[in-house]
Each structure stands twice: as C-alpha cells, then as structure tokens.
Amino acid sequence: MKAMVYRGPYKIRVEEKPEPIIEHPNDAIVKVTLAAICGSDLHLYHGMMPDTRVGMTFGHEFIGVVERVGPSVQNLQPGDRVMVPFNVYCGSCYFCARGLYANCHNVNPNATAVGGIYGYSYTCGGYDGGQAEYVRVPFADVGPARIPDWMSDEDAVLLTDAMSTGYFGAQLGDIVEGDTVVVFGAGPVGLYAARSAWLMGAGRVIVVDHLEYRLEKARTWAFAETRNFAEYDDIVVELKRSTGHLGADVAIDAVGAEADGNFLQHVTAAKLKLQGGSPIALNWAIDGVRKGGTISVMGAYGPIFSAVKFGDAMNKGLTLRMNQCPVKRQWPRLFEHIRNGYLSPSEIVTHRFPLEHIAEGYHTFSAKLDGCIKTLIVP
Amino acid sequence: MTYTADKPALAPSSDELRARIPGWGADLDPKDRPAVPRERFDRAASGAHWDFPDRQPEKEPRERSIEHGMLPPVFGTSVPLRGASGALRRYAYARYSEGRAAHWLLLVLADRVDAWESHLASLATLRPDNPITQTGVLSEVRHHPLASRRGTRVDRSHTWMDPVLVAGPWALVGGTAVLAVRRVLGRGSRRRR
Ligand SMILES: [Zn+2]
Numbered sequence A: 001m002k003a004m005v006y007r008g009p010y011k012i013r014v015e016e017k018p019e020p021i022i023e024h025p026n027d028a029i030v031k032v033t034l035a036a037i038c039g040s041d042l043h044l045y046h047g048m049m050p051d052t053r054v055g056m057t058f059g060h061e062f063i064g065v066v067e068r069v070g071p072s073v074q075n076l077q078p079g080d081r082v083m084v085p086f087n088v089y090c091g092s093c094y095f096c097a098r099g100l101y102a103n104c105h106n107v108n109p110n111a112t113a114v115g116g117i118y119g120y121s122y123t124c125g126g127y128d129g130g131q132a133e134y135v136r137v138p139f140a141d142v143g144p145a146r147i148p149d150w151m152s153d154e155d156a157v158l159l160t161d162a163m164s165t166g167y168f169g170a171q172l173g174d175i176v177e178g179d180t181v182v183v184f185g186a187g188p189v190g191l192y193a194a195r196s197a198w199l200m201g202a203g204r205v206i207v208v209d210h211l212e213y214r215l216e217k218a219r220t221w222a223f224a225e226t227r228n229f230a231e232y233d234d235i236v237v238e239l240k241r242s243t244g245h246l247g248a249d250v251a252i253d254a255v256g257a258e259a260d261g262n263f264l265q266h267v268t269a270a271k272l273k274l275q276g277g278s279p280i281a282l283n284w285a286i287d288g289v290r291k292g293g294t295i296s297v298m299g300a301y302g303p304i305f306s307a308v309k310f311g312d313a314m315n316k317g318l319t320l321r322m323n324q325c326p327v328k329r330q331w332p333r334l335f336e337h338i339r340n341g342y343l344s345p346s347e348i349v350t351h352r353f354p355l356e357h358i359a360e361g362y363h364t365f366s367a368k369l370d371g372c373i374k375t376l377i378v379p
Numbered sequence B: 001m002t003y004t005a006d007k008p009a010l011a012p013s014s015d016e017l018r019a020r021i022p023g024w025g026a027d028l029d030p031k032d033r034p035a036v037p038r039e040r041f042d043r044a045a046s047g048a049h050w051d052f053p054d055r056q057p058e059k060e061p062r063e064r065s066i067e068h069g070m071l072p073p074v075f076g077t078s079v080p081l082r083g084a085s086g087a088l089r090r091y092a093y094a095r096y097s098e099g100r101a102a103h104w105l106l107l108v109l110a111d112r113v114d115a116w117e118s119h120l121a122s123l124a125t126l127r128p129d130n131p132i133t134q135t136g137v138l139s140e141v142r143h144h145p146l147a148s149r150r151g152t153r154v155d156r157s158h159t160w161m162d163p164v165l166v167a168g169p170w171a172l173v174g175g176t177a178v179l180a181v182r183r184v185l186g187r188g189s190r191r192r193r
C-alpha cells in the first residue's frame, strides 16, 4: 500500500509499505478514505517529539471503511464507515474506566505519562497513522464509531481530533456566563475553541495570533475580537488594557510546542529541541489572565521540560487545567451541535492534497503558505 | 472597575449575544458539557467487553518505560529498534525513567542518529533520500511564496534557519567527502612526484 513515511526532520515521502495486519484479536484494519494533517503533526515533522523513528507513518486524524476485523470484534463489520478518535485506548484500565480515554495505561509501553496516539512517535506507543491507504486500529470495539448517515466526511474527519479538542479546550476553561475568554492561536483548534466558548456562555472571546489571514477567520467565522501580537510591543499589557486592567477570566493555549513571538524560546524549543515546547503562549496566558482565573492547555507539548513562568501562576492563584482530549466522550454532544448548525467544522478547510503530494501538503501547512488553515489528505 | 468590586462592564449582554451567535449558551449548564465531571467511573461506557485485554504477541523484545510494572497488552510495531539509534534508544528505556532528563535527551540524540543512519543507508538503495522532493519546497511555486510571507508574521526572524537545519548536514557530509577525496588524491600525486 501507499503510505506517508517520515525520513528525518522536514523530510517525508510516499512509500510502498506492507499492508497492516491483525496483531491482536480486537484489531480492525481500516481502509482510509480521508485524513488530515494536524498542527501537532508539525511537531513530529520538525523532529521535536522524542523517539520519532524514520519509517513511521503519521496521521491521527482519519476516517475510513472497515476492511477486516479480528476474531473478538463484536461491534464492527467489514464495510462499516467509521470515524476513529486519535486516542488509542483499551476501554478497561483504571483510567479508561473513569473516562480518561486519552490517558490509557494499556496501550503505550514507551511512556506512562502519555496515552496511545495513532502515528505519533514511539513516545505515544509506536503506532502507524492514517496518512496511508490502510491503518491498524486496535480495540475496534472501543474507539471507532460508525459515521452517522447525515454527517459529511469532512466534518467526520475533523471530529477525530481538531473539533473535539477545540471544544474540549473551551470546556477545560470552566467558562461561566459573561466570562472574557482569550484564545492563543488561531489555527484550527484555536478557531474551534473560540466558537465553542460562545456555546458555554462567554461574554467576550479574544483570539491572539500573528497571522493576519487566520485572525480574519477568527473575526468572521468565530465571531471573535482579535489581537495581532506582532503589532503590540507587549501583548500582555494590551490584554490588560482591553479588560479594564482586570485580565481575562479564562485563557486557552491552543498553540503548544512551537509558539512563536520570542526568538530565544522558539529557537531553543523548535529548532534546537532543547525544550519540550516553547511556552510563549502559555506564559502570555499566565500573565494575561486575571488573578484566580483559569488556564486551559490543549496545545501539545513534548515530555522535555519547558521554561514556564510558574511563579506568576502560583502567586495569582490560577487554576491550570489540561489534557489530551478524550475524543469519544465529546462526540454525542458535538453531533447535536453540528446537526443544530451551531458548529460547522469543515468550513475552515482550505487545502486538499492527494496522498502522493503529501510532502507539499506538509510544507504548505508548515510554512503557512497560501492562507493555509486546515489541510486534508485524500488517499 | 477592577480597583473596585464590580467587573468592568465590557461584554455585550447575553441577550445580544444569543441573537447574534449561533448556539450561544447551549452548553451554559456544566451538566450539558460532555467531559464534566472529568472522572466518572463507568466500566461499561467504553464498549470494552473484557476486564483485561488479550495480550498482543511480543514477536521481538519490546522496549518499555521502567515506570511500567509490565509490558502493556497492546503496543505499536511501526519501526522496531535497529542500528546505533536502536542501541541508544534501548539504553535510554532500560536505564532512565521518564522523570529523568537523560531519558529524553538520549531519545532526541537517537532521533538525530536515526536520521543519519537512514540517509546513509538510503544512498545504497534505488531510491536515495532527496531533500528537494522530500521537503516539499517545490510547492512554494504554486502557493504564493512571497505574498504569503508579507505582513506581520513573526516567524520571518528565524525562517532562514530551516534550510540550514535541513541542508546543513548534507553540505557538511558533502564538504567532508570532497576534502577527504582531495586529501587522498593529493597524497597520491605527491607520492608520484
Ligand atoms: Zn491532531
């Protein structure tokens, strides 16, 4: 089969690879019909995630058709159209039994601090991902769901991570009616978080980024106020000024490891890989939020230490809430919101690349060319 | 205003927002939010029909974090350990917990070694690594490289590093090879004289 393959930092190609096989009785093999490149795939692509091996196939956002199932699979049959959460999880360990599907203990030998993620390095379990023609899906009775007939393929693939994670980020903010919510990052997850913050009753939503075309999308599509941090000498002061010098009630970090805006932080993290992530957005969140406020983090960070302004968080009495999103827990509610027209994930898709041209897809997305916001991959 | 008890009145009223924004307030009640409370004990909710999953066969020794009490029942098999990078990785897993910086820094080092080993090995195949096609830079032509970089983008301050990071190692190898060849040839010609 054809699959995207990692060849080292900034380098990928399409290779002919053996088709995946059933390795466990509850596995399914899924023929991918649509996949996406996620902002967090760029951390892998840039070589920032420890134990990303040459030869791995990325892709944790994908949908497809069940091709084969293992002998213990009860809920799926060949031919079913399925959407697959980015989490690989067993459904039965201590954490899964409590709904912490992103923190499963039974699927990742390489790290106890991380759950399992498709196509996301050995640190996340060593699974191949869905930017390929076929993919192995462990625990087929637990993770995948049949795609409802009324749902479009593009909405379905965006629910496997980005839309669910954005909504989850707003949820982690514990928003109450009238709250001022600042969202750092106007990428797909940030845009979805901004839209979701309104559903939870936000009074103001302010989106911060440096890419003007994305801020434009935040204004027109997510109904948000925007601040281009490159236009301010100090974005924290601007956030204080905009909130009557109180600070925001809630700040959401939808940027993660490759945050930009401070040369030293960005270069030590993204280029020299000496930090687990550049915590620029997180530090702005800590300083820009009000005392007693809440910070929500679902931008992805690696396991190496990051230079976070922890003292400010402590002295301000902040609540820091964070996790990888337990995707399938979000779905029933998000399906309702999509049906009601409250959320429309596919409206932010800007680019669609065939699998053969995926190297160009990654470059266009990584270099933010051509107004790129969300890129889909068609096998 | 901040220095007194009331919150600065800067937000529009809820009625105004409800009229303007689709779905505003639909999830005002935390009970409608799907992952609230964060932990909810329910064995049956996930669809798992086992207490402990069947074990996936371990076809070759699988490295694992020493913070695990045993090999978890299911794991990825994308690219098993191999070569010098594999030895580094095996050592990082066997010796240091995830709590130790050495664990992660060794894994990062192994990633660089892996890329090197793989680039070199690819030279002996029918399809050697090609930094031009593999970086996707050819897509620049069709995607407005100049217009896309106008404006307030802050990443312009370090974009120049990307080609250095990507091509630098290749240039280094090429340069070293050229020097080595010249040296060998030079020695040969001197001897001939
Ligand atoms: Zn993702």
Ligand SMILES: [Zn+2]
Pocket (backbone or CB within 6 Å): A089, A090, A091, A092, A093, A094, A095, A096, A097, A103, A104, A105, A106
């Ligand atoms: Zn589990």
